[in-house]
Amino acid sequence: MQPKEILLMLTDQWADWEAAYATASLNAFFGYSVKTIAADKEPKVSMGGLQANIDYTISEYSNLANVAMLILPGGANWQEAAHNEIASFVKKVLGFQIPVAAICGATIFLGRHGLLDNVKHTGDELELFQEHDDYRGQVNYLQAQVVLDGGIITANETAAVEFAHAIFGVLKVDSAEELDGWREHFKSGAVRV
Numbered sequence: 001m002q003p004k005e006i007l008l009m010l011t012d013q014w015a016d017w018e019a020a021y022a023t024a025s026l027n028a029f030f031g032y033s034v035k036t037i038a039a040d041k042e043p044k045v046s047m048g049g050l051q052a053n054i055d056y057t058i059s060e061y062s063n064l065a066n067v068a069m070l071i072l073p074g075g076a077n078w079q080e081a082a083h084n085e086i087a088s089f090v091k092k093v094l095g096f097q098i099p100v101a102a103i104c105g106a107t108i109f110l111g112r113h114g115l116l117d118n119v120k121h122t123g124d125e126l127e128l129f130q131e132h133d134d135y136r137g138q139v140n141y142l143q144a145q146v147v148l149d150g151g152i153i154t155a156n157e158t159a160a161v162e163f164a165h166a167i168f169g170v171l172k173v174d175s176a177e178e179l180d181g182w183r184e185h186f187k188s189g190a191v192r193v
Helices: 020-028 084-095 105-112 126-130 160-171 176-188
Strands: 005-009 033-038 067-072 100-103 146-149 152-155
Touching: 005 020, 005 084, 020 033, 020 160, 067 084, 067 105, 067 160, 084 100, 084 105, 100 105, 100 160, 105 126, 105 152, 146 160, 152 160, 160 176
Parallel strands: 005 033, 005 067, 067 100, 100 152
Antiparallel strands: 146 152
């Protein structure tokens, strides 16, 4: 049986560290297949200079039956372009009741496209959302590390561990007790002085 896919949506200047805890564990330990997806097939270079090849383009990806989750890491490019084609794809994914996880600048992208208007959410700062006239979700903004509501996980830029923990919880990859232990280990460190 083919493993369920986790789609990692990439743009140029994607923040390579923000989804790394989640994608590495999901791919290596929890039986998912992490695949990259983007608006085009051009390799995407991360903020750390890592070049990622693209497995799928959003225009060619039509069978959502095998998708467990769509993850949008942050990065510099979410503020620089509208990414309307990516917004349409995210709406399609949500329409299939597939969870979407966004962190840092990707949360602002979701907000700009109306995807956070009716769900509780977080991000780096409310003021960053409010810089965009098309953002209408102010009443649902929470100052938090991570928020899960309506099938959407949002996180601020400092919450890579909590982001992964929320993703693991939604996918039910382990017991709540085990997942809480994982989070504590990576938040506090293996050696406590």
